[in-house]
Amino acid sequence: MARTADKLVGSLAERISEKIFAGEYPPGSPLRQEALAEEFAVSRTPIREALRQLEAKGVIEHRPNQGAIVRAHDARDIRDAYQVRAELEGLAISLAAEWITDEQIARMRGAQKKFSVVVDKLIAARRSNPKTRLKDVPSWVESNDDFHNVVIEASGNQRLKQMIRDLHQGFTRNLMLSALTMDGRRMRENVAQHEAILAAIARHDPVEARKAMTHHILRSGELLVWWLEREGGLR
Amino acid sequence: MARTADKLVGSLAERISEKIFAGEYPPGSPLRQEALAEEFAVSRTPIREALRQLEAKGVIEHRPNQGAIVRAHDARDIRDAYQVRAELEGLAISLAAEWITDEQIARMRGAQKKFSVVVDKLIAARRSNPKTRLKDVPSWVESNDDFHNVVIEASGNQRLKQMIRDLHQGFTRNLMLSALTMDGRRMRENVAQHEAILAAIARHDPVEARKAMTHHILRSGELLVWWLEREGGLR
């Protein structure tokens, strides 16, 4: 809906951010100004400004005289971020519970349906080939985002919306998926959690909706940290 | 302690931000790149980058081809921000309640003491001259900040700390004071709220501490909105 991009710099920041999120520039990798400038067919000047914005949002780190790198997250950092995210989305849904429309609830149901179907498919696919991983998953990510976005939208709090979005952008798609696509149990757990959220908000219950949402997010964070410490690497 | 300023741009952003907070550039006023460049004795380039950071943090607004203005807040915006801030500081104190040290609690007590003394003085001064307003108040702001900063620090969550700080910077000192320094009752109410927070955290009670904190902040926000709609103007 709302285009945040004022002009060049804003859209550059978005496009770079999207590429980071998509994993094209993985965490820890350097972002060379000249390379980006060439890629987007502009000079270094607007690139630098875009990078400053991403720095302020915590998407990248900026070492003096050494340039920017995609921010890599350690376990502690992820724990911190998920604590905050759980809190913010918890607030969002408790606000949303009061004002959410039937149409919005229907949208959530739609996203949830798609979500659950994709999970079933993925589990089925794995039964024959256990290595099936990220192939069909993009649509999962999408419907998951849809689900959460409706809530954030329905909260009616612009500031909150912006902050959650920024927080979200700080992590890569792969990182957020990694822990959750591990096995069928995790995925079904996720579906069930969404179900609980949906049920609570459908009856406009702010307290239960919030509980369900914070639990959902905290649990995701736990899994992520747990997975990260097991796998060692970043992403 | 921690210097966030990498080098020039970071420190410029901080210095500009401080001036905005202090009221030197009031909300709505334009920030001319050339003027800032001259003021800080640098070229426009690093100024522009600093402004982009402040834009990303929501301190200023950037109109294409018209430059930056200090962000002005309407009632709705303040309501949104205070809802979020109440939530975040609520989380902060509930985390802090577990790990806070006696030394930190002592620091909070110290700040609270100073806080209360200043309030008494201000009220006394007003008895003779009702127009006494912002003269002695800086030290109030300072001790208030100290109080809250201990909590944020003790939360042990870096991300949270950063977000609260950014949120805080988005408003000017005068705006935050305006509603609270209106009359003695408001000021004493504030002191009492701090007292309740202090009592709860001193006995390491995360639930009560959080309740007291969110109540304190939401109430401040309410007063601010109320005051703003009465006075009309921004600040």
Next chain:
DNA sequence: AGCCCCAATATTGGATACAATCAAGCATGA
């Protein structure tokens, strides 16, 4: 007088030029 259009001016936006800094690699010598 009031309104509109256009020119002059101020200001931002982007590209380029140049200086400062860092990293890597190589040669040198103990």
Next chain:
DNA sequence: TCATGCTTGATTGTATCCAATATTGGGGCT
């Protein structure tokens, strides 16, 4: 062989230049 210091190339940081755009003020027309 390994440590050390220098040189060179790559990259960032800042300043300046030029183009694009918005604002302002004045003149003419109704």
